[in-house]
Amino acid sequence: MSIVDTIRSGNEPEQGLQPRxxxxxxxxxxxxxxxxxxxxxxxxxxxxVPVDAGDDQTMIINMGPQHPSTHGVLRLMLELQxxxxxxxxxxxxxxxTGMEKTGESLTYMQGGTNVTRxxxxxxxxxxxxxxLATEKLLGIDGDIPERAVWMRxxxxxxxxxxxxxxxxxxxxxxxxxxxxxIYGWREREEVLRFFQKVTGLRMNHNFIRPxxxxxxxxxxxxxxxxxxxxxxxxxxxxxxxxMTGQPIWRERLQGVGIIxxxxxxxxxxxxxxxxxxxxxxxxxxxxxxxxxxxxxxDVIVGSYGDAFDRYAIRLNEIxxxxxxxxxxxxxxxxxxxxxxxxxxxxxxRARIDESMEALIHHFKIFTEGFKVPEGETYVAxxxxxxxxxxxxxxxxxxTPYRMHVRxxxxxxxxxxxxxxxxxxxxxxxxxxxxxDPVLGEVDR
Amino acid sequence: xxxSTPTEQEQTAPTPEPVTVxxxxxxxxxxxxxLHPSREQYIALxxxxxxxxxxxCVDLTAVDYLLRPGRPLPDGIxxxxxxxxxxxxxxxxxxxxxxRVQVPESDPTIATLFDLHPGTExxxxxxxDMFGIVFTDHPDLTRILMPEDWDGHPLRKDYDQGRIPVQFxxxxxxxxxxxxR
Amino acid sequence: MSSDKGLVQGIVDDGLGxxxxxxxxxxxxxxxxxxxxxxxxPASFGLACCAMEMMATGAAHYxxxxxxxxxxxxxxxxxxxxIVAGRVSQKMAxxxxxxxxxxxxxxxxxxxxxxxxxxxxxNNYAIVQGVDQVVPVDVYAPGCPPTPETLIxxxxxxxxxxxxxxxxxxxTESGAGANVHVTxxxxxxxxxxxxxxxx
Numbered sequence: 160m161s162i163v164d165t166i167r168s169g170n171e172p173e174q175g176l177q178p179r180x181x182x183x184x185x186x187x188x189x190x191x192x193x194x195x196x197x198x199x200x201x202x203x204x205x206x207x208v209p210v211d212a213g214d215d216q217t218m219i220i221n222m223g224p225q226h227p228s229t230h231g232v233l234r235l236m237l238e239l240q241x242x243x244x245x246x247x248x249x250x251x252x253x254x255x256t257g258m259e260k261t262g263e264s265l266t267y268m269q270g271g272t273n274v275t276r277x278x279x280x281x282x283x284x285x286x287x288x289x290x291l292a293t294e295k296l297l298g299i300d301g302d303i304p305e306r307a308v309w310m311r312x313x314x315x316x317x318x319x320x321x322x323x324x325x326x327x328x329x330x331x332x333x334x335x336x337x338x339x340x341i342y343g344w345r346e347r348e349e350v351l352r353f354f355q356k357v358t359g360l361r362m363n364h365n366f367i368r369p370x371x372x373x374x375x376x377x378x379x380x381x382x383x384x385x386x387x388x389x390x391x392x393x394x395x396x397x398x399x400x401x402m403t404g405q406p407i408w409r410e411r412l413q414g415v416g417i418i419x420x421x422x423x424x425x426x427x428x429x430x431x432x433x434x435x436x437x438x439x440x441x442x443x444x445x446x447x448x449x450x451x452x453x454x455x456x457d458v459i460v461g462s463y464g465d466a467f468d469r470y471a472i473r474l475n476e477i478x479x480x481x482x483x484x485x486x487x488x489x490x491x492x493x494x495x496x497x498x499x500x501x502x503x504x505x506x507x508r509a510r511i512d513e514s515m516e517a518l519i520h521h522f523k524i525f526t527e528g529f530k531v532p533e534g535e536t537y538v539a540x541x542x543x544x545x546x547x548x549x550x551x552x553x554x555x556x557x558t559p560y561r562m563h564v565r566x567x568x569x570x571x572x573x574x575x576x577x578x579x580x581x582x583x584x585x586x587x588x589x590x591x592x593x594x595d596p597v598l599g600e601v602d603r
Numbered sequence: 604x605x606x607s608t609p610t611e612q613e614q615t616a617p618t619p620e621p622v623t624v625x626x627x628x629x630x631x632x633x634x635x636x637x638l639h640p641s642r643e644q645y646i647a648l649x650x651x652x653x654x655x656x657x658x659x660c661v662d663l664t665a666v667d668y669l670l671r672p673g674r675p676l677p678d679g680i681x682x683x684x685x686x687x688x689x690x691x692x693x694x695x696x697x698x699x700x701x702x703r704v705q706v707p708e709s710d711p712t713i714a715t716l717f718d719l720h721p722g723t724e725x726x727x728x729x730x731x732d733m734f735g736i737v738f739t740d741h742p743d744l745t746r747i748l749m750p751e752d753w754d755g756h757p758l759r760k761d762y763d764q765g766r767i768p769v770q771f772x773x774x775x776x777x778x779x780x781x782x783x784r
Numbered sequence: 785m786s787s788d789k790g791l792v793q794g795i796v797d798d799g800l801g802x803x804x805x806x807x808x809x810x811x812x813x814x815x816x817x818x819x820x821x822x823x824x825x826p827a828s829f830g831l832a833c834c835a836m837e838m839m840a841t842g843a844a845h846y847x848x849x850x851x852x853x854x855x856x857x858x859x860x861x862x863x864x865x866x867i868v869a870g871r872v873s874q875k876m877a878x879x880x881x882x883x884x885x886x887x888x889x890x891x892x893x894x895x896x897x898x899x900x901x902x903x904x905x906x907n908n909y910a911i912v913q914g915v916d917q918v919v920p921v922d923v924y925a926p927g928c929p930p931t932p933e934t935l936i937x938x939x940x941x942x943x944x945x946x947x948x949x950x951x952x953x954x955x956t957e958s959g960a961g962a963n964v965h966v967t968x969x970x971x972x973x974x975x976x977x978x979x980x981x982x983x
Contacts (some may be wrong), residue, residue, distance in 0.1 A: 198628040224876065225883055227828055227858040231835070232876060252748040253876045254832055257910035259733075260757055262762055272905065279833035295633050325836075344843030351840075361840075362929055363833055424658050424694075426724025438694070445697050534673070536633045537662070537690055537701060550688065552666050560671065564688070573725050599832050602748055602873070749910075750875045757909055765909030 217245060222587070224253045230329065230591060231598030233572075239584060247579040247587075251570050254602040262562035267293050267529025270562065273367045277564055278600040279362065281322040283314045284542040285564070285600075286367040291448065292538040292549040293369040296531045299498055306494040307371035313384075313487045314357070314367065315540075316480040320383060320391070321350040322543035323473045323480075326595050327398060330470060334411050335591040336402065346394055349387050356383065362414045370504045371497025384488055389479055395477060403471065412467035416578035416590035426577070427570040430545025431476070432594065435468035438533035442541035454486045464484075466593035473595075476543075502529050528557030537565075544568050544595060566600035624700075625651050630677050631700035637701045640678050645704050646714045649689070653719055657691040657700060664688050665706075665730045669760040684708035685736055689716070706736055716742040733758035812948060820864070820890065820946040823852040827863030827887060829880070831870025834897040837929040838869045846932040851939060860886040865942070866919070867935075871899035872912045884919045890952055893961060894938055895921045898928050920961035922951060926968045933969040941966055 171429035223234040232253035234238055238246040274289040275282040294300040311555050324347045331339020351361045358364040366373045402408045418428070420436040433440055441458040443451040459475045461468025497504045505524045523529075533555040539548035545567030554560040571594050578590045622629040625648055630637045640648045649660075656784060666686045668674060676682060683705035691700045706713050715738040716723040728747040729740045735756040746753060755762055830838050843959060848854055857863040859879050860883045872880055884893070895915050898904035901924040903913035922945070925938035941964060945951045951962055 162652060193674075222896055224879055225829060227856070232831055243695070253873060253879070254871065255748040255875065255910050257757060257764075257875050257908040258906075260910075261906060261908055264764060276833055279836060293916050298633075340839075341844045344840060345845065348840065348843070348845045361931065362836060416645060425721050427659055427661060427720065429659075429661075440694050446699075447696075534633055535666075535688075537699070539661070539699075546661065548662055548690070550662065550690070554671055554674075561666045563662075563664045565664075569725060569729075570722055573722055753874075763909070766907045767903075767913055769907070 194315060203483075224299060228490055230596055233591070233596060233598055233601075235575075235587065235591070237579070237584065237587065242583050242585075244320040244579045244582050244584060244587065246578040249575055251479060251569075251572065251601050253599070254598045256599075256603060258603045259562055259564070262559060264558060266557045267369055267559070268524060268528055270559065271368055274562075274564060275363045275365055276599060277566060277603055278542060278544065278547065278568070278597045280325050280597050281318045281543050282363050283318040283367055284540065286365065287311055287315055288538060288540045288542075288547050288549045288564070289551075289562075290367050291370045291540065292536055292551045293531060294555050295536045296534050296536055296551060297369065297503065298532070299370070299503065300499060302498055302500070304495040304498060305492040307496050307498070308449050309487055309491050310368055310372050310376060310496060312451070312454075313484060313491070314354075314372075316483045316487070317350050317353065319480045319543045319563055320477050320484075321347050321354075321502055323477045326352070326473050326543075326592075330592045330595075331402065331587050334408070336408070339398075339401070342394070342398070342401075346391050349390055350370075353380075353383050353387055356380070360594070368497070370500065371495070373497075375496045376491075381488060384484060388484065391477075392481065395474065398474060403474070409467065411589060412465065412470060412593070413463075414465055415582065415586045417464050418485055418574055418578050422577055423464070423574065426573050428545065428574050429592075430541070430543070430567055430571070431469045431472045432545065434459065434472055436464040437462055442539060442546060446539070448538075454483050454490075456480075456483050466589050469593045469595075473543075529569075530555060530557050539565070542567060544597065544600075545571060547600075564600070564603060566603060568594075568596040568598070569601045569603075572596050572601060608729065616780060623707055628677060632701070635699065635701060639677055639701060639703050639705075641680075642704055642706065642713055645702070646716075646719070648702070649691075649716060649719055652691055652700065656693040656695045657694045658694055660689060660701075660716060660723055660760045662688075662690040663716065663726040664725045665734045665736055665758075667758065667760045681705060685711060685734060687730065687736065711735055712737045712739050714739055718739055732756070735759065786862065813966050817949050817952075821943040824864040824892070824943070824946070825855045825857045825862065826853055827860050827883065828856040828858055829866055829868050829883065831868070831872065831876065832899070834869035834900070834929045837932055837935065838867060841932040841935050846936065848936065848939065851936070851943065853939065857954045860884075861888060863887055864890065865892050865894060865939075867894045867896050868900045868915050868919075869896040870903060871897075871906060872918070873916050874912065875921050877912050877918050880915065881918050882945070883914075892922045892942055892951065893919050894923045894925060894935075894942060896925045896935060896938070897930055898926055900947055901926060904928060916961065916963075922962040923964045923966060925966055931969060934966065938966045 218239045220237050220239060221234065222237065224232040234250040234253065236248045236250060237244050253306055258273055258277060262270055265273055270289055270293070271286045274285045277285050291300065294303065324343045328340045328343025328347070331337070331343065354364065355361050357380065358366040358373070418432065418436060420438055422503070423433045423436050423438070437460055439458050439460045442448070443456070444458055456479045459472045459479065461472055464522070491602060501520050505521050510517040511521055531553045535550070535552040537548055537550045539546050546565070547567055548565035550563040550565065551559050552561040575590060575594060578594070582590070627638045627640055627644070627648065630639065638648070638709060666688060667684065668682070668686060668768055669684055672682055673773055674682070685706040685708065687704045687706055689702040689704070691702070704713060713736060717727070724742065725747060728744060730736050731738060731744050732746040733756055741751050745751060749757065806879070827965050840846060842854055842856065845922060866884060866887060868880065884891070895901045899906060899911065900915045902969060905928070907913065923938045924940045925934050927934050945964070
């Protein structure tokens with residue numbers, strides 16, 4: 160059946176939401192009770208929402224997939240009673256790209272181009288986790304040169320800043336502070352301009368590769384970074400004035416989308432969502448990778464688990480990232496920007512004219528790809544959205560046998576039904592925005 | 604001790620006990636701890652690990668080993684076509700543990716982790732969608748990434764990638780822009 | 785094409801396309817085309833990474849508000865141009881067609897990025913290999929993602945074609961899109977000169 164026939168044959172397939180009245184009691188209990196690990200009787204009491212006697216009809220509405228505030232193609236089905244949300248079901252898959260299948264046919268050198276497009280708001284973090292997993296399988300994870308490691312840290316933290324600035328912009332716009340969209344993007348442009356100078360592209364860089372990074376930092380990068388930090392620092396204080404202390408902002412975000420520590424852990428949520436409940440879990444500090452154990456930074460933790468905490472955590476994480484970037488600036492070592500292992504790293508272009516061996520290595524790396532020994536490994540890092548992990552099972556050939564990325568937003572979206580239950584429809588937008596999903600990594 | 608013969612020394616030195624976790628031998632994969640429970644031991648093991656402090660199930664995925672029936676596995680484990688891989692995290696002890704459960708092609712079912720770790724709901728749906736492995740007693744086992752009426756399970760090794768031959772436009776009025784590869 | 789219908793009936797049936805083209809109505813057509821090209825509102829159809837660059841184009845640094853386009857309309861009924869920004873999956877294709885059908889004539893489509901134009905680097909089961917299989921496309925903007933300069937170049941090319949009336953006339957004959965491919969403008973460290981269509 161061609162694509163046109165599929166379109167003309169009918170509606171979208173139903174992966175929808177059943178009204179409460181059609182669910183069995185056991186199904187309802189499992190929805191609520193499993194997460195909170197409650198006994199059946201406790202869950203039964205929790206699951207009861209006062210039903211208005213005069214209005215016992217609930218309404219199921221559909222938000223998305225094309226909707227200005229659903230951060231990409233997320234479809235939410237909400238069961239409402241009046242303005243109150245009883246149940247919510249996110250339906251995803253509208254951006255499924257078959258990246259894991261594609262990853263099985265790309266070599267490890269090309270894998271970065273595929274993986275970087277998953278979480279397109281922080282592409283360097285995707286590349287980093289893929290490269291770390293590949294290096295672990297190759298056995299070279301202890302031999303990456305210092306300069307390459309510190310460069311990776313610099314780029315990763317700048318990417319965290321640009322991703323959180325994107326959050327500031329979209330969160331502001333979703334809640335009505337439309338000018339925040341312009342301010343957030345204005346700051347983001349500064350970071351993207353630096354990325355363009357270093358990596359050649361504004362987005363989807365494919366810069367962090369197995370073995371190191373693709374090229375050295377250009378001359379004058381220190382001045383660029385210092386200028387960037389000097390420009391952004393006072394503007395973050397402007398955001399505090401514009402939003403954090405403002406009563407309307409607080410009313411809209413405080414007490415909205417509350418999630419408890421138990422729920423977050425049970426649902427596998429990580430990143431700002433978990434930290435907003437009070438759990439101080441940040442992989443950069445608790446399971447350090449790169450050289451995060453050698454730089455000083457604070458892990459920002461909230462206490463109420465609501466949307467305001469998540470906003471404040473992300474705002475302050477930008478400040479912490481700037482702190483880390485300053486330390487990296489001072490301590491950036493000199494040296495190679497990629498490992499000098501001929502099997503993994505292509506030779507410099509000038510040497511290809513001189514040495515036959517260099518030519519052959521270049522040819523083999525770019526056509527066949529380097530072979531990775533058999534094995535399987537899972538490596539996780541802290542992306543702006545939570546824990547991103549890469550599971551690679553290799554069979555000794557030049558392409559991964561199975562490449563799976565554990566996307567933080569895929570798991571964090573499961574928190575949304577619990578955050579929305581009992582809230583108002585107008586808060587749905589605030590909650591989606593505070594979860595900050597990126598649908599590219601949700602659907603892969 | 605120095606005047607005893609080498610064979611006597613070998614006989615007196617004790618062989619190291621293999622490390623076990625809840626009765627299963629602990630294997631090592633590039634420095635990471637891996638256990639290989641069977642389908643029957645799976646749920647009980649996860650429950651015990653939950654009590655041990657492995658509070659978060661970070662990832663649940665699967666691998667189709669159709670093309671690698673002879674892959675290296677510890678002694679006593681029967682090779683099957685599918686493997687369900689579960690990654691657990693203990694925040695208290697800052698450790699990770701991986702479980703690899705063999706699932707046969709003839710009966711691709713395994714128990715659901717939803718009641719222990721509700722966060723696996725979406726992950727199990729994705730595994731069902733992509734591999735066709737059925738999780739018994741899962742609350743809502745429907746496709747999550749592909750359209751609901753899709754045929755086939757895309758990440759299986761016998762499912763084609765679906766590349767179409769790329770058309771290179773000979774004249775400028777053609778609609779499709781040709782791409783490399 | 786409506787010469788046998790009379791002026792009024794022609795306009796009622798076909799809008800501007802129904803006007804008998806003569807020296808008197810030419811000025812009206814020019815005015816309408818001129819204003820259409822300068823205030824075309826995009827329907828927000830940002831799907832993936834290209835949506836980031838589309839939003840950057842709408843933000844302060846690149847500012848498509850100077851071309852009259854900063855108002856991204858959520859409702860397709862109020863939109864003129866649909867910028868398909870990102871990869872279209874099999875599940876999303878019916879939704880894309882539905883949104884396109886809801887837009888009022890005259891409407892145009894810009895296919896932004898290689899994934900929308902041809903499937904991009906994802907030549908597999910999950911991605912529609914080019915949105916021109918689903919909707920008629922007028923301008924293809926290459927890039928992965930296209931820099932905001934490329935997107936502005938594509939938009940201005942489209943505006944140029946709208947302004948000199950070529951596009952609407954061609955559409956009513958064949959029903960297909962204009963199929964214009966623009967060249968990609970690579971990211972530069974300094975200001976980049978953008979070619980503004982046929983103006």
